[in-house]
Amino acid sequence: MTLTxxxxxxxxxxxxxxxxxxxxxxxxxxxxxxxxxxxxxxMFAAIVGTLIGSHIVTWVWIIAGLALGSIIGAWMxxxxxxxxxxxxxxxxxxxxxxxxxxxxxxxxxxxxxEMTAVTRGALGFEVMLGALTTTGSLIACGKLQGxxxxxxxxxxxxxxxxxxxxxxMVSCFVFFWIHPEAVAFxxxxxxxxxxxxxxxxxxxxSADMPVVMSxxxxxxxxxxxxxxxxxxxxxxxxxxxxxxxxxFILSVLMCKAMNRSITNVLFGGFGAVxxxxxxxxxxxxxxxxxxxxxAMQLAFANRVVFVPGYGLATAQAQHAVRExxxxxxxxxxxxxxxxxxxxxxxxxHMNVLLAEANVPYSSLYEMDQINPEFxxxxxxxxxxxxxxxxxxxxxxxxxxxxxxxxxxVDRAKSVIxxxxxxxxxxxxxxxxxxxxxxTTMLYGDAKSSLxxxxxxxxxx
Amino acid sequence: xxxxxxxxxxYVFALAAFLGxxxxxxxxxxxHTPLMSATNAISGISLIGSLVLAGAAHYPLGAHILGFVxxxxxxxxxxxxxxxxxxxxxxxxxxKPEAKPDTHEVAK
Numbered sequence: 345m346t347l348t349x350x351x352x353x354x355x356x357x358x359x360x361x362x363x364x365x366x367x368x369x370x371x372x373x374x375x376x377x378x379x380x381x382x383x384x385x386x387m388f389a390a391i392v393g394t395l396i397g398s399h400i401v402t403w404v405w406i407i408a409g410l411a412l413g414s415i416i417g418a419w420m421x422x423x424x425x426x427x428x429x430x431x432x433x434x435x436x437x438x439x440x441x442x443x444x445x446x447x448x449x450x451x452x453x454x455x456x457x458e459m460t461a462v463t464r465g466a467l468g469f470e471v472m473l474g475a476l477t478t479t480g481s482l483i484a485c486g487k488l489q490g491x492x493x494x495x496x497x498x499x500x501x502x503x504x505x506x507x508x509x510x511x512x513m514v515s516c517f518v519f520f521w522i523h524p525e526a527v528a529f530x531x532x533x534x535x536x537x538x539x540x541x542x543x544x545x546x547x548x549x550s551a552d553m554p555v556v557m558s559x560x561x562x563x564x565x566x567x568x569x570x571x572x573x574x575x576x577x578x579x580x581x582x583x584x585x586x587x588x589x590x591x592f593i594l595s596v597l598m599c600k601a602m603n604r605s606i607t608n609v610l611f612g613g614f615g616a617v618x619x620x621x622x623x624x625x626x627x628x629x630x631x632x633x634x635x636x637x638x639a640m641q642l643a644f645a646n647r648v649v650f651v652p653g654y655g656l657a658t659a660q661a662q663h664a665v666r667e668x669x670x671x672x673x674x675x676x677x678x679x680x681x682x683x684x685x686x687x688x689x690x691x692x693h694m695n696v697l698l699a700e701a702n703v704p705y706s707s708l709y710e711m712d713q714i715n716p717e718f719x720x721x722x723x724x725x726x727x728x729x730x731x732x733x734x735x736x737x738x739x740x741x742x743x744x745x746x747x748x749x750x751x752x753v754d755r756a757k758s759v760i761x762x763x764x765x766x767x768x769x770x771x772x773x774x775x776x777x778x779x780x781x782x783t784t785m786l787y788g789d790a791k792s793s794l795x796x797x798x799x800x801x802x803x804x
Numbered sequence: 805x806x807x808x809x810x811x812x813x814x815y816v817f818a819l820a821a822f823l824g825x826x827x828x829x830x831x832x833x834x835x836h837t838p839l840m841s842a843t844n845a846i847s848g849i850s851l852i853g854s855l856v857l858a859g860a861a862h863y864p865l866g867a868h869i870l871g872f873v874x875x876x877x878x879x880x881x882x883x884x885x886x887x888x889x890x891x892x893x894x895x896x897x898x899x900k901p902e903a904k905p906d907t908h909e910v911a912k
Binding site: 372390394395413426453460588593683702707 | 851
């Protein structure tokens with residue numbers, strides 16, 4: 345080894361350590377930013393190390409790629425609104441996975457003849473995972489952005505078609521692994537992986553996006569780790585594995601928060617079969633409440649809990665809710681926010697939105713912390729959330745979401761539900777909460793409802 | 805890849821997985837979105853593989869072009885990912901000191 349290669353390896357070691365320290369810093373909001381600076385330093389060191397240590401001769405493509413990527417990346421970092429964070433994240437999973445897949449194809453172009461069986465295996469994984477994550481994430485991004493319809497897209501025999509695609513992809517992989525000279529199989533595998541990614545995500549409804557996002561995160565990371573095996577590069581293995589495991593842990597947490605298994609999310613096609621089941625318990629009428637009455641209730645309450653859902657994000661109502669909360673706090677009302685783990689479209693979505701609106705994170709409560717407090721809560725205000733507050737999940741063993749842990753707002757003394765119209769939520773389930781005697785409905789766009797409430801509270 | 809290198813790589817993988825599990829399960833749900841975008845930026849380290857593909861000696865033009873695309877997308881992830889993570893983390897703040905005193909518990 346030459347001196348420069350030693351230098352390069354040293355930067356990789358430093359980068360690995362800094363990445364781990366960065367993730368350790370993520371355990372608290374106070375230390376998280378400092379941690380990320382460490383990771384940025386590590387990344388910079390690894391890039392410089394690579395440029396010095398790996399005998400680069402052609403600089404044109406590198407400089408062009410770095411410049412173009414930096415411009416687009418910086419543009420995204422500055423301009424993407426917080427409400428679009430799920431789409432942005434899905435897109436970045438696609439980019440990361442595409443890079444892994446392309447590096448794999450490039451390695452194949454250059455070194456196909458000198459690869460050992462182990463390297464070929466790792467290469468196959470890298471290319472398959474990378475390609476299917478690329479298209480899968482693009483579909484997820486399209487659904488979140490609203491370019492593709494958010495409802496599950498399903499057809500008869502879908503699971504069989506998917507299975508066939510998956511099987512052909514894996515057979516191509518095996519064949520290529522045994523016969524490395526059969527180039528056609530490698531490219532067929534690549535093509536099938538792109539198709540499989542699409543097939544995997546189109547049947548999944550928007551409400552399941554938190555799980556899908558986490559899974560794609562995991563795949564993108566594992567693809568990077570496989571790249572590390574192919575290139576025999578430890579920092580790639582470490583960073584990819586950290587990413588892969590982070591995605592995996594989040595998927596498990598999200599599944600737990602919906603009481604569903606990963607296979608059920610991927611192959612269950614939630615949201616399509618529901619119409620007949622839901623109407624059975626649609627008893628009673630929904631009582632509407634006027635703005636002034638709602639404002640009166642809030643203003644004279646002791647304890648108010650806001651329960652945000654995806655509707656808060658679509659209505660961009662995070663600032664309006666914070667303004668209302670501040671007015672209430674000025675009157676001596678204790679205000680808390682209850683955050684369900686799968687509220688929104690990605691893990692932690694609501695926390696980021698409320699943080700953007702300057703809500704201090706000490707007011708944000710997790711499900712287990714806030715549930716015991718609902719009985720002593722005067723008013724629970726549900727803003728564009730539905731399934732996560734559906735008492736059927738707890739009370740009705742036949743419900744499709746039976747067993748899903750919920751925010752028990754129905755135990756509060758009174759509940760005000762802010763809702764756009766009388767329709768059902770994303771899953772299409774009827775929600776008995778809306779018919780309870782303690783519940784009143786406030787129809788309209790969440791943002792304007794909240795700001796009108798704030799005005800009304802000022803005049804109480 | 806000779807067996808010794810493979811075994812060493814598997815060790816690295818297994819230890820990183822173990823360490824990742826330990827470190828990441830301590831991240832509070834509050835920070836799950838920044839966590840996802842941070843790990844994403846970190847796995848943009850595949851940039852270093854792309855750099856070699858884009859610029860190494862004696863590679864065919866096709867490899868350079870694939871490398872160029874890979875450099876671009878992973879740079880987007882690195883720059884965009886770190887940038888957005890920082891923007892998000894800046895927003896998470898503790899309650900201001902002059903706020904009313906009767907907030908008893910503090911969320912972890």
